[in-house]
Amino acid sequence: MSMIRPGLRTFLVVSAVLGCLAVTVAFIVRPGSPSAQAWLSGVALSGTATLAGLACGVRAIRVKDDTRSRITWLCFGGTALAWGFAEFSAAAYDVLLRREPPPFSLADVGFLVAGALLVAGLLRMTMPERNNAARARAVVDGLLISAAVLLVGWVSVLGPTVRLNETGFGDKMMLLVYPSGDIALITLATYLVLRTRGDGLKAVLPVEPIAAAVVVFGVADCAFAYLELIGEYRSGHVVDAGWLSAYTLLLIAAVMPQHRRGPESEVVPRQIGLLLPYFFIVVAITVSLVVPEITGIRDETTRWIQAGLILLMVVRQLFSMQENQTLATGLEHRVTERTQELEVSHKRFQALIENSSDVVMMVDREGRILYVSDSVARVFGVRPDIWLDSNIREWLDDASTQKMNEALATTAAQPLGTATLEALAVFPDGRRVTIENTVTNLLDDPAVRAIVVNSRDISERRQLEDELVHQAFHDSLTGLANRALFMDRVRHAMRRRVLGPETVGVLFLDLDGFKEVNDSLGHATGDALLVDVARRLTSCLRPGDTIARLGGDEFAILVEGALTSSEFLSVASRISDCLEAAIVIDGRDLFIRASIGIASAEVGSVTADQLIRNADLAMYRAKERQDGEPALYDPSMHSSLVERLALEAELRKAIADHHLQVHYQPTYVLETGDLVGVEALVRWPHAERGMVRPDLFIPIAEQTGLIHEIGRFVLREACFQGNEWARLAPSVPLSIGVNVSGKQLQRRDFADEVSEALAESGLPADQLVLEMTESVLMNDTDSTMATLKSLKAMGVRVAIDDFGTGYSSLSYLHRFPVDILKIDRSFVDRLSGVDAEDSLVQSIVQLGHTLQLETIAEGIEEHSQLQALRRLGCTMAQGYHFGRPGPADTVSKLVVEASAAVSPLPA
Template identity: 35%
Template sequence: MLQSQASSPDPHARQQLALAETFFNHSVSCLVILDRHYNFVRVNAAYARACRRDINDFVGHNHFDLYPSDTKAIFDEVVRTKRPFVTFTRAFEFAEQPERGVTYWDWTLVPVLDAKGEIEYLVFSLVEVTERKRADEALRVAALVYTHSSEAMMVTDADNRILAINDAFTQMAGYSMADVAGKNPRLFGSGLQDTDFYRAMWQALEQHGRWHGELTDRRKDGSLVAVRLSINTVYDEHGNVDRRVALFSDITDKQRAERMIWDQANIDGLTKLPNRHRFRECLDQYLKKAQRAGAELALLLIDLDQFKEINDTLGHDTGDLLLIDVARRIRDCLRPETTLARLGGDEFAIILDDADALQQLDAIARQIIAALTTPFKVGPEMLFISASIGIAKYPHDAQTIESLLRHADQAMYAAKNAGRNRYFHFTSALQEAAQRRMSLTNELRGALAAGQLEIFLQPIADVETGAIQKAEALLRWNHPSRGLVSPAEFIGLAESSGLIIEIGEWVFRQASSYLRHRRALGDSKFQISINVSPVQFKNDETLSTTWLGHLEQLDLPPDGLVIEITEGLLLDVTAEVRSKLFTLGRAGVQLALDDFGTGYSSLAYLKKFDIDYLKIDRVFVRNLEYSSDDLVLCEAMIMMAHKLGLKVIAEGVESKAQHAMLKSAGCDFIQGYLCSRPLPITQFEALLGQAAPAAPAMKLR
């Protein structure tokens, strides 16, 4: 270090010099001595290490030749003003050591004066503070993030007392720092999470120091807020918990949107019950649970009777209100935890897996039927419906979702066919019937091309004279292995499969061909009736124009054709169906209302659609006696029809007594076994007499 000018320093001075030398050499601070021109006089080992040079490399060099720096202005100012010392912090980059990047140093610059008061040496010390500066910067950035972040933050101590919250937390929860300082975060609890939830949270924090999840808290105003919460633990140097930092994200709107999307996919918007998609998921879960436990479950399919008529007559708004009330009544018959779903339209489903409920399965079905037969008050209307229920059980009836649904549907179908307003359990006989229907449907697709379909004719005779002026064309299926298949068995299949359109067109052309044959024989008043399905009217777009064009091609007057329709078509009439009926009627084709009295009969239909014939159903003819109610009803229908200008045909006439009573009542025509069974065309021709120039009279047996 600097040597004293004294030639023989005293022992105390020597001791002081030795101490100074030791401090200089072994100081952890970087120490440098420059002359007044900034040339290196001496550096210590710490400085050499900091510069990554040998300690002797500095001698003979100027400080600012080795390390150009903006500090020279400070040095010059000290030299000029002879200030006792100056401290400052500067960033520095070592040009020959770019990998070190920017480093930060705290400088202390002290001038040493000679005996004349002039600066002889400059001594400066440096301490690298890079890590501290970076830590300070990190803290500054963290403080900025904490203060200005849009994410809510909270800091607690080791005892879970709140130390700090940021502005975003205040905006989210409504609490200020004064409200929460020193308090436990349970202050925000909503009560929607149970103790198991919080036990798992603290277990994760104690074991791993962090936790992440979603929960619902309560704001200061009492409203609920859904949050995604992340908690991280900060430990001290001894590994003990020092702080916990919690970050909150408000996901209330996100959860609400997700819930809306989920509801749209899984919940019926009208009744708020699970929809078909959600029901299948639930049924799959129940089946897997039952399979694991070796337990049973039951599926009930409920289909409303007469709902379509109500919906079509009173409108969809009334129908919707009725469905809401139906769902409520069914729910009232079940335990709260029982799954009830609306599969669509007027069809509902129930899953029962509780042992007690399974034992009371029939009682529950009867209770639902009774609840739905009680009249419904919807607005000004008093509505009456019933329900048909099909029941299938796992594992006795089915082992999969598809088979369980199919078998319950077959049981429901059987309940409807048996008269509705009842429930049926699935049986193997129902499965066989369903398989027969499926097989018949498949075979029916090729029946027309294979020439298996045939027209039979049943005569319609004048009540007074017995003259056969009309005949009804009836379809028969001569199955190659099953024999003669009843129309009651296959017409419904043809309608449900859509085959009725092609078959109906074939029947019309066969009937037209026979009508032309009769007219060619001179039977100018002969009429032939054909039954037209509602499916044909709704789905065959060109029915009226095509048929009228075909009659014109055959040179047949349209009034030779009578179309028989049921009241069901008129109940569900659309603008398109109405247009077809009016087109046919205006052209001269006559209309007969079949099965009158068995459905929703309305006098408005008879005039609105220009009905020509009213056909009394065989159910009123079957038990005709002179003192019976059926005779009174027949007389009333005949009188009403005549008042409206309609002719009446009575179906199912089998005895002379029935004929006599109908004749006395003023009926116009009769049809039934008294005249003849339906006959193949050749036999019908033989019955009439092939060469008869005019309508022959039949001897009524």
Template identity: 35%
Template sequence: MTGRFRSCLDGFEKIGLALSLVALALALSYTGVLNRWDLLFYDWNLGHQSRVPAEDIVIVAIDEQSLRELGRWPWSRRVHADLVRTLTAAGAKAVALDIVFAEPDATDPEADRDLAAALADNGRVVLPVLNEQVRLNGQLIETLPIPALAEAAAGLGHVDVELDPDGIARGVHLKAGLGKPHWSTLALALLEIGEPASGQRLTGQRAPPMIPSSLYAWQRDYHLLISFAGPPGHFRRVSYVDALRGGVAPSTFRDQWVLVGITTDGLGAMLPTPVSGHGLMPGVEFNANVLDAMRRGLNIQPLSQHWCLLLTGALVLLPLLWYAAFPSRWTLPLAGLGLLLTLVVSFALMYGAHRWFPPTAALLAQGLSCPLWSWRRLQQSARALFAEKERSQVTLHSIGDAVISTDRQGVIEYLNPTAESMLGCTLETARGQPLGAVFRLDGDPDNRSPLDLVALCLERNQLLRLPENGVLVNREGREYAVRASAAPIHDQRGQTQGVVVAFSDITEARQMTERMAYQATHDALTQLPNRYLFQDRLNRAIAHARRANQSMAVLFVDLDHFKKVNDSLGHTAGDVLLRAAAERLLGCGRREDTIARLGGDEFVIVLENLNQEERATTLARRILDALAPPFQIEGHECFITASIGISVFPRDGEDVETLLKNADVAMYQAKEKGRDLVQFYGWDMHVRALERLKLEQDLRHALERRELELHYQPQMELHQGRIIGVEALLRWRHPQRGLISPMEFVPMAEETGLIETIGEWVLRTACEQARAWRCEGLPPLRMAVNLSPRQFLRPGMVNLIGRILRETEMEPGHLDLEITEGLLMKDVEGSIVTLRTLKAMGVRLSIDDFGTGYSSLSYLKRFPIDQLKIDKSFVDDVNNNQDDTAITLAVISLAHNMRLKVIAEGVENQAQLVFLQNNLCDEVQGFYLSRPVPPGRIIELLRGTLPSAALQDPNSRRTIG
């Protein structure tokens, strides 16, 4: 009876195991938990097949060669019209233009009509349809070609590609659209035009029925997996420019399916596919693969879910039936046979029937079946063994400390799992070995071994604790910071039987402490020592140099032009630049040199054991050479230099503060001499530093002492040769030093914050002068005033300008505010709001020094400006330097295309003036017209009593504005 019961129980267990495995496989298949593994298997399978693509499919590639020869993208639509006509003349079977024409050509409206005519003449051209979201969380819209092109095209096709969860494009939906899937994919639309009969019957996995709430959602239907012909570049390609200019024979396109699209990175859609490896496949080639597979009937259709479940269940159940029918020694081979069968079925369906069956759920269940089936036979004995051991070990297994028990001689008898993990060995390998054979203790001040610990515990017969700075080192050399203790084990009679050693792993706590100490002494951005660690190391270096009677040097490194990068590209780009500069500095020094960051763009280096000062010079020169190559920051080439000041111990100071201060003074001297220089400290620099401090103090009183004044430089309109405005330029007439250059005191005003007060004075004075000229009967002149960065970013700046205009009764249209492009890029969105407010007041806005910053032209169209100002650096050699000529012409063309005025500053000779006149520059200013002069001389200049080379030039006409 008992045997029969056990037999029935065994049968029920087999049935239960079989049902459980089948249920597991069905659940995994239904929920798609293993979808990622199925995709990897699919990719591996697809990657091992390749075929020759259809010979009648040609890709016309918008590639690097075409961009070089035809110019910057986007091109005029006349170019595309010419290509369509070329393909029409060549007899192309059908053409897909995978190019978005969602907006009219603003620069050449006739180009749209030209392209529409070419499309209509061809009659077999398909254009793309996009789905876009106009704003975050906004409603999706369908982006169609402009009406003229949509009507002229033979058909429209969507280019929507749904990526799988791992970001790979494996399939395509033959139909998609907003509200309902009414657009064919681009390849299907092309096929419907070229071979109408081929596109009538749709295959693919159908989407679930549409629900009312999804009427405004993007709907997809008829999903297919693409049978890619091969990796990117597999299809025949012709460069766009070669096709356009006759670089290939017309027969190349006769009776061909032609797909035109972008293959250059960064301009068009690039998709990751199973066959593109670590690269990307251009969207036009993706569509070529879809077209090729559709025409050949090779696209793969996912197996419907009920067939997947049925096949998965059968494949899992079959090996279980084999296990029951054959002896146990056949279990493993039969399991392998079941796995192989599943792979064969998946391969056969994919290549024979073009159906995709995901096999991983069945493979996983089959893989589990063999050990689970074998496990049944050992279950009874394992259960008994587990019950016996659990009572004695459950407590030790549940704690996080490592526990080791030994006998009286220190031989290991037991390890809990935590101890096994820490010691890097199992209980089986450690049992019978002495403690010292599996680990050692470092950091014990008494240098005791593990056996000494056992012996001491037995000797004292009490709990023994080790210092908390102990380190356990196992046989693999892995170290753990531990808190250790040892306690004797007593039997019922109180006799000592052995010792229990316990270790608490405090590695993470100690590492956290070390990280906090590191963060307190190192710069978070560059990971270099910070000011506190630098001062400590410099103190030690000074003490060592004093004891050894040696010299040492402190190099103070300040990055030139860093603020320009920060203002133009933003603080994030500035941080990237600082990290890159720090890496280059580290590459210049020796391992023992201290290279620290004090803050901002300032670095300092301690050079010890200095036998000759030339070593400091050599290191400084190495730093300048290392910083010379451009930095690649967010797609921009940034050039920076450094000014380096050097102080030497003990000549220039014998303490930290003095050495650092004198190196700083020397660094500023290097900046004053032109930057990108190395300067040793000298006693005369201290005097110059005091003079600079005195000059700063004088500047603070310059306004109240009425030492500041404005000079005005005329601006001439070139078409009629008349003066239409002036630029207000600040001058400081110092009572002792005379006229001081703005290059000397304006940066000082920026640093001290005085520029805000001075800037307000300049604006008010310039407006009052304009009113004074009107009162004297002069015609209205445009007054150009520069806004400093601090002035522009100052809260309330717009209200201040409005108040000054009202108080001085100046027309807003006669005030021209000049702002540098780098300043606008510091906060693009905030700058746009400010500029629009000023524009609403009627004030003219100009971008000063255009072309010298790092701004993106994509932002330029968003700024409500009136004028671009060409920087003097481009005008100087405009007749001799090809680069300056090209930049100047480009700025003029850009301004005119954007309906902006353009003015060139720094015109100093007739050749420059003639060049600018001949190339339609609107306005000029410079010494050739007039130097900046006091207000009274402007009146003389306008009335013809002040000589001016430009105004007296017989080749130019003069009109008093």
């Protein structure tokens, strides 16, 4: 960037150029008296030099991290200021004092100081070498060239002029000092331009403007010396315009912007730089010998200058020898360092190769091994000498050999071409190792001239990858395919059977009774059972069939190539036969049966997902039948599924919109006919379907978890309604029965729900009867027992619904806090007709009496059933014989009637 602000830089340059032009015109036109001309010249010259000096000083201050440039600018600034002071002093003698200056005045001191500083600045620019010998030799070169030019100038011009001049010796010497110094300056400027034609120095110092200023300055000085010797110079002469131009150029150089620094370089070769002084010496000696012969004039000064040249040549030679020695020493040092670096690099590279996990080989185009790293013994366990001169194909199996041939051919056809392949290496001891090879063509590299093969052992990685893939697509317990792999196999089978009459079939299996085994014997036994079932299923299938465990106790089998559905039934029959024998686990015989659903389809008729879904639907149909026979899929199953999904969505909406209702079925005392209780039953009046049967939507609620919301709704409604009836007829205390599902009872907060409902409704706890089936009580007995104890602590009574249809046992009746047994309607039905059977009902009633439990008969529809129950001693009853379940308003009328008088039982 620029060292001086652009506006100030422009002002200084324009001012200097205009001043130079004005003074030049004034010199030519010569206005006014000689005194005025002298004064104008002195002011212009000293002012321009002062501006240039100040600009160089500012430039030096602004230079960062470059001592050489800073010192150079300071020398040039001191030159300009000293010369400006000298010029002002000379003008003062001439104009103010109106007399000639003395032989050695202040002006001469300023001029000599300016010259010395200018030489120092030029020498600083011309000595970029780093060692002292080179710097000294560069100074001597400049002196040699200056002396040679001085010799030519003395023989041709200065000598004759001095001899003709009549001034004293001191004046002549002072006059000769200037041209001698100027010749040296011109020579240094020329040498500077020749040495700095590159961009290294020019990046920080504008060489051309500085050199031009020095040359112009030297020419003006020479002209001044000549005019003084012949007595024709006066202040204000046109020669003064030369000095003015020189300092204007220096000012321009000082305000020029600095360019970005590049690497220092000598454009002039070293040989030319060394020979350049000899060219000037030869020319100077030739001129000094030829001119005296022509003119016949010989003087001592010429011989002294010639002697000085010879002395300088000797000194230069000494410095050159020292420089060469320094260079040779430095070169030897660099060669030694470079050799050591190469040796260290070689050892490092060798250590890396030998200790690398890769084996590096170099082979020719045909695959012959030219080099193999010693790491082959550590990586592959084979000595390196065995590999040399063998063919790389000899170490590979047949399939890998073909891949290696292709890789070598491909890479050899393209410079720097690469290829990566995985191969199986076979070693003499029988080991088979999976290796990864990177093949690189370096045939065109003169240091290699071979194909480089980097090999690494990836057997463990490949084994791990295979294990991960196996785990991703296989069941960890049984080792069978999992759902993802089975789906992929089905999709591939569907694509393979695009043509031909063959069909694809899927058998979906679910183990019956597996949950009971898990719950009663533990998960370890269940896992062992699944493993044995998987083994049996695999043994009874064809090799081409695919068996998978989809999760839990669900299995699926893919059968391909079947022509008729009877073939799928044959596979299902074999499966049933394989599972018929007992499975012995921990000395215990376990028997398991599978519900099997079968779905087959011609290719293109359904997707793989639909085929598996159809088999799943057929399996549920087989499980519902419970006859052990497989079920074939038919479209009606899908329609049923769609209907079920629609019913589920509508049930959710009915719950959210509070469309469900609670109806109540009365319970009567058999002996007296008194109304003693009601059973709360949920009902769903549908706008389009009418009254939806509970056996349709209750199972859906159980499976989807909606039973919790329905059960909570019925419990709260029944409690509030029971409290309403208690206020309506205080003399008729009714028990309110509410059915409880197994999922409700398993909730840890169920007892809290009951307590909250009683507290909010105000219903006494002893009027609430929670009805549950035997299977509900048998599941998760610890948590069930804890919940029942909490309920009993509140005062709530417990009834076993549909007693006799489950796992009836005296032990659980004794353990669980049961208050009421409700006899299932299937037993009550046996009390009527020709073949009436009352032994089961009698046993239940007697059991209730023994355990001091109330008994309630369900589903009474005939008078004969009522008479039989009275005879057997049953306590209470309910059923259509007394009335169908109805809304709360209907039961409220019965409650009002019961409060007035005890109604007789229907005749």
